[in-house]
Every structure is written in C-alpha cells, then in structure tokens.
Amino acid sequence: MAPLTVTVTGSSSISRQAERGVLTVSAKSEGPEKELVSHEVTSASKELHRMFTELSPKTETGAATEDAPITVFSSTMLRTGFYDQPQPDKTRTRVHTATSSYSVIFRNLAKLGDVVGKLMTHPHVSIDRVEWKLTDATIKSLHSESRTLAMENAIEKAEDYARVVGRKVFAREINDSAHGNQVAMLQQQQQQQQQFQMARSAVHGSGVGPSHDGSVDMTPQDIRYTGSVTVKFESEPEM
Known part of the structure; x- marks a missing residue:
C-alpha cells in the first residue's frame, strides 16, 4: 500500500x-x-x-x-x-x-x-x-513559543486524520512561511482615538475624561501574537 x-x-x-x-x-x-x-x-x-x-x-x-x-x-x-x-x-x-x-x-x-x-x-x-x-525580549520569546504551539497543533491535526484510517504519520516537510508570525492589536486605533475625544470633551465641560487628579485611564491593550506553519506528514508504506 x-x-x-x-x-x-x-x-x-x-x-x-x-x-x-x-x-x-x-x-x-x-x-x-x-x-x-x-x-x-x-x-x-x-x-x-x-x-x-x-x-x-x-x-x-x-x-x-x-x-x-x-x-x-x-x-x-x-x-x-x-x-x-x-x-x-x-x-x-x-x-x-x-x-x-x-x-x-x-x-x-x-x-x-x-x-x-x-x-x-x-x-x-x-x-x-x-x-x-511589547519589548524586544518578549517578542523574541513569543517567536519561539508561537512556533512550538503551531507545530504541536499541526501534529495533533495530522494524527487525528491518520488515526481515522488506521495509520501513523511522521513529519516529512515543514514550511515556515514568511507571513506566519505577526503581532496584532486586539483593539482598534479607533477605540484609542475615542478615548482621547472623551478626554478632550471634559476640557470643554462635558464631565467625561480625565480623573480628578488630571490623569487619563490608559489601560494597556492586549496584544495577540499569532503564528502558523504548514507541515507535510507521511506514513511508512505498508507491506
């Protein structure tokens, strides 16, 4: 086979x-x-x-x-x-x-x-x-973690398919595409600008914006780091 x-x-x-x-x-x-x-x-x-x-x-x-x-x-x-x-x-x-x-x-x-x-x-x-x-050190760490998780996900998928047909597979070829890793904001720039507009409104008497001590709540956004890898798996030929 x-x-x-x-x-x-x-x-x-x-x-x-x-x-x-x-x-x-x-x-x-x-x-x-x-x-x-x-x-x-x-x-x-x-x-x-x-x-x-x-x-x-x-x-x-x-x-x-x-x-x-x-x-x-x-x-x-x-x-x-x-x-x-x-x-x-x-x-x-x-x-x-x-x-x-x-x-x-x-x-x-x-x-x-x-x-x-x-x-x-x-x-x-x-x-x-x-x-x-993120800092450069964190980004470097996420590069490695992201590749590992993507590869584990690929192996899990391949083994799921192979198990259904009663075969075992191993990785033959790994394609780490250039567009695979990216840093993406979970919130959009529009939301940031809305916060500034609300703060400016307080200056003109709307009552919304900087707190009593003059600061603005700048809660850091979450940043999502994504990765992908395409892997070709093969099984040993059956005798």
Whole structure:
C-alpha cells in the first residue's frame, strides 16, 4: 500500500498585555500672524521637551535609568506653512500654521496616563495617538513559543486524520512561511482615538475624561501574537 500523505497547517495564538506605550504628540498653532504662531509652537515644544527630559533620566552611558518612566523620545524640527481660508464675502484670508512632533516611549504606563491628562488641557498640544507594544525580549520569546504551539497543533491535526484510517504519520516537510508570525492589536486605533475625544470633551465641560487628579485611564491593550506553519506528514508504506 502506498504511503499516506497528510498536509496540514498548524496555528497558534498567544496574548500578552502591552509593556510599552508609544505616545505621538504635536505642538500646533495657526493664525493670521506668522511670528505669533511660530512662537506659540516653539514655546509649547520647549515645554514638551522639558517634561520628557525630566521623565527620562539617564545613566552615565546615556541609557535610561531602570526606573525612568520614559525610555527614549525624539522630536521633529519646527515646520511652518500657510493656507488661504475663504471668507463669506468671497475674499481669502491667509492663515499661517506651525507644528512640531514628539514620539515618546513610556515604560511606566501609569505615568503615560498622567502625561496624557496634563497635555489634554494644553491649548497648543494635540495627542495624535498611542500605540501599544511589547519589548524586544518578549517578542523574541513569543517567536519561539508561537512556533512550538503551531507545530504541536499541526501534529495533533495530522494524527487525528491518520488515526481515522488506521495509520501513523511522521513529519516529512515543514514550511515556515514568511507571513506566519505577526503581532496584532486586539483593539482598534479607533477605540484609542475615542478615548482621547472623551478626554478632550471634559476640557470643554462635558464631565467625561480625565480623573480628578488630571490623569487619563490608559489601560494597556492586549496584544495577540499569532503564528502558523504548514507541515507535510507521511506514513511508512505498508507491506
């Protein structure tokens, strides 16, 4: 009897709570006076830089200390521009714009909530987004765990099929496709933005948003790590 061939795809899914919060925030202003707009953004950007610097103390090597709420942050240069705004009398008014952005990685996620709450009330600061991430060490560990679980799942499937026809199989070929492993958010960016909108509403008197101490609840999202592997199994030919 010819050997039995069984090809199956094993899969795995592992969830972990986010360990880092990446805050993207911008200093922005616009108005009829170019110098005033630039000054407002420059001033707000200096405030942000001072705040983030205080929250990211360094060791002698330049790395963040172990208890630093922020591990690293970066900023863009001041960008200016303008656009012409139509008026009811069909004329146009020149509006000048200025912006500068920061990307900040928080280790202390409670402190992230404090900072977001404070920045919500700043007239020239915009919370662009918060992204949840795992550390490199955790991702590396999940790579291995995900591959193991996917392979075990493939073996279980193959043995189920083979048992029905009274055969035993062994792995002959393993295909670890490039798209097999990925990190996927369990919640969508839209939900994050909704939280920011609710917090901004409190600034305008709706009563929803930052708590009494000025912080925003930034509960870390769960991150799902998925993996897959395609395995070809064969049985020994029966005599």
